[in-house]
Amino acid sequence: MVKKLLPYLGEYKKETILAPVMVALEVVFELLIPLLMAQIVDHGIQGDGGVSYTIKIGLLMILLAVLALICGGLSGRYSAIAGMGFAKNLRSGLFSKIQTYSFANVDKFTTASLVTRLTTDITNTQNALMMILRMAVKAPIMLIGASIMAISINPRLSMIFIITMPILAVALYLIGSRAHPRFLTMLEKYDGLNEKVQDFIVNIRVVKAFVREEYEEEKFGDSAKAVRDTQLKAEKLVILNMPIMQFVIYSSIVAILWFGGNMVVSGDFYIGELSSFIMYMMQTLISLMMLSMIFIMLIISRASFSRIIDGLEEVPFLDDQGADPTLDLVDGSIEFKQANFSYNRDPNNLVLKDINLRIESGQTIGIIGGTGSSKSTLVQLIPRLYDVLSGEVIVGGHNVKNYQLKTLRDQVAMVLQNNVLFSGTIRDNLKWGNEHATDDEIIAQAKAAQAHDFIMSFPDGYDTELGQGGVNVSGGQKQRLTIARALLKNPKVMILDDSTSAVDTATDAAIQSAFKNSFKDVTTLIIAQRVSSVSDADKIIVLDNGEINGFDTHERLLESNVIYQEIYESQSKGVSANE
Template sequence: MLKTLLKSVRQYKKETLLSPLCVVVEVFIEMYIPYIMGLLIDNGINKGDMDYVRKMGLFTILMALISLVLGASASYFSAHAAAGFTANLRHDMFYHIQDFSFENIDKFSSASLVTRLTTDTNNIQQAYQMSIRMAVRAPFMMIISLFMAVSISWRLTLIFLVAVPILAFAMILIIKNARPYFPRIFRAYDELNRKVRENIRGIREVKTYVHEEEQIENFKKSTSKIYKLFRRAMFIMAFNGPVMTMMIDAVMLALSWFGAKLIVGHQLATGQLVSMFSYTMSILMSLMILSMIFTQLMMAQSSGRRVADVLTAKPTIVNPAKSPLTSVTNGEVVFDHVDFKYNKEDAHYALKDIDLRIKSGETLGIIGETGSSKSTLISMIPRLYDVTGGAVRVGGHNVRSYDLKTLRDNVAVVLQKNVLFTGTIKDNLKWGNEKASDEEIVWAAKIAQADGFIREMPDGYDTMVEQGGNNVSGGQKQRITIARALLKKPKILILDDSTSAVDTKTEREIREALKRDLPETTKIIISQRIVSIKDADRIVVMNHGKIEDVGTHDELIKRNDLYSSIAKFQEENSK
């Protein structure tokens, strides 16, 4: 895990090294000051030597100033390194996620990926900054203080032989009991993030169905779960403070008692006892700091594993290792006895023995009941998923032989759940082809029957689209996304129920324009409406992940019960 995460340090290695270096020098100076103070008391104040007092006093001030500068520098370098490291970490995660297949996204979930990019990386940043500063400072301070304490009085140092093991045992016990809560807390964060995203994205539906109270209650349950888990973890961690305070008080009391006896017995000077108090406090404070570091590291450990899981996850769909094809000659599609299941361990197949050939330039309709795997079938063509068995060929070659960009540039998919991005309508259209001219944009919009309503908007093609496309209707959104796909000038165009929000007249005009202006493009239309596919060259009837029948509208009406029943039902409901 650490090896994976630390790869993101990169250009911040210098700051990462400078911070602990400044800390080490700062600690040496800081730990030397109590020793000087002891000398100042015993050799200056007690003996009435004011020259010695002034000389050592100025030296102490100089040391304190140097220590202050070093401490400030360490803080700056650690903050700079931690912020840069985390920026790189987010960058590496985000770029790696871009290579993920749908299977990878399904495994992690989009809500969890957002949590890992935000909450988890914040935890790692805090732990990293603490590790290169406080985690260096505390052990060095404790070791040097212990060494200086032994050099002053090894008898008094024996007090620590009792105190330190007790503190260490208490710390281990606290960490052991608190650690299991943190993975559960971050999973609860994932769940909360998912619910918030669903609520915000579906706010219109929430208000339409008056489900605000239910959503608020769900939110309360999620936040309450996080609160309870955090409360339990923090309750356990809270024992750290009282234990530390009790041990500090006990050690200071023991030090005062035994130190006074040594002074009375002329085995210890007053200044040395003062130094011992300083070193004792340094040792105990170091232990307290270490306990805080362990607390943060426990949280960061869980976050680090989650981030490392993303960074080490291998995309399930990658370019061919050797000489990928960089051109698609035609729009022929062949499904050669294709099997597919979403979970390799699952016995259920989403697609089973699909054997189908679609000619280049052909218009193919696909229909079937909900859950018949229509969308799953077409997702095999641009390699959104890879087949479990069999093969899919485009233009005479296995889709796995193509460069992914080449394949997906030539296979345009318009989904039912359309997404528009913040920006102008023109910006959204140029997702299909960022180099498209204004004439090409208008050409694609006219085929998609979008040019008319776009020109009626306040700023035409330069009209801003709100987040999620909330300022355009469902039908308008679908037509914009069809135009966006057309700008790719693909060999294969797939419309996955992407005209469901468009009226039948406009839908017919879109189909006629596609047939007229894109005669050589293979068009695959998935629809729940018979009227949307009845004029297709052939129609595929899907049923439970299998092809039940293939034929024209008239042929299927006569021989296929499922198709004829759908047609009859829709005809009756349209009257």
């Protein structure tokens, strides 16, 4: 698992190596100090070394302490640089991987889960690395070094803490094996909490409009309680580590003082040797405590490791394998051949069934049908946001799978049902369609989308700052901006997914007229709820429960298609009643 994350150390390999090197030097200096202290007691104070010997050894101890302090500080600095750099690279790598996901991959993980992986999970991993670079190096070196020094001083007395080590090892193993699944569950609850926060913040205007703050507070409280309960359940096991560790340490101290004191009284052991032995024993037990802390951190982080690796190793449902990098989309012709589609890849639960139709390049095609008739699903197959379960989707004379995704999607502009704008200026948002677009091109496409006039009504015009998600423009204005943004791509296929539903009929008619007069070579597909929005189209697709119920002109459908007749008549009656 760790091997899969090591490549993300990247340019911070030097700091990753230097941190444990400094830690090792720090431990060496610390291990020498108790030995020198014993020399002072046994030879300087009780022996014939005198004051000069005591001062000389004392100064050497101070020097070792200063060197240990310097090495410790450097190891902390290097581990911090390595840990934060590793987190940066890992976060960038995971974000880049998510960029390759298809809609189906995102649906599998959920947005909230991906946010948790990019934040909480990577922070846990960063902390684990920083701890490993210091404690995981310091603890074993100190454990081995202090044990060797203690054994060399008194092998019999050393048996006390040698016996305690297996007890701690067994206890830690039992704690760790049972805690890991609980921490996995805790992180899943974090996903749910993030989802509630995201829903509330994004939809805060709706919440306030319906005065549902208390309801949202209750939902958030339930999610927060679920996180607390699962965290408490996991921590109940982890907190056992400290009392077990303290019991072993204090028991060892008492035993060493008892047996060591008797040895001193009987003359088998010097006081200086006992004091240094106790210090080495403390270093041994402290190193064991550090190992237990590392163990607990790894238990917590292991769940994060696995979730991050799952994200990195996720295979996109859509990729460029088998695509021809030289293939270009030459025109906007579209053809569906016996196309079937299911979101869960289940042939017994098809969303689109046996779709057969051909659209000539430059045609304007309307798509109409009831709610849930799979209008949006049909058009999402054209830029290959999803793949058909069976059959073919052909654009520009070639199967969409033969194009590289960038080549295909650069030539298919899509205005989705959910109009999304980003923080920044209107100009910045429009340039998402073409980052190299000139001001003249931006203004021309804004005029075609009937957006120029309202943009210029703002004091800062195209430099007007939009709030997050475009909260300071109306729904109709947002739709027109997203249409202008799509037009700037200069595509061969334009898909408008119910993207004029929030504009008045006059503006809608003006947009359709602009498309017809200025974009004759662009194949345009218009999903609409209003018949008036598609009545001038070359042909209209009538969808019913995922099947094509009709595909003809407005006039012929009025004559022959029952569903289209019902939609037209119901809307005509509504217009008459309003008049």
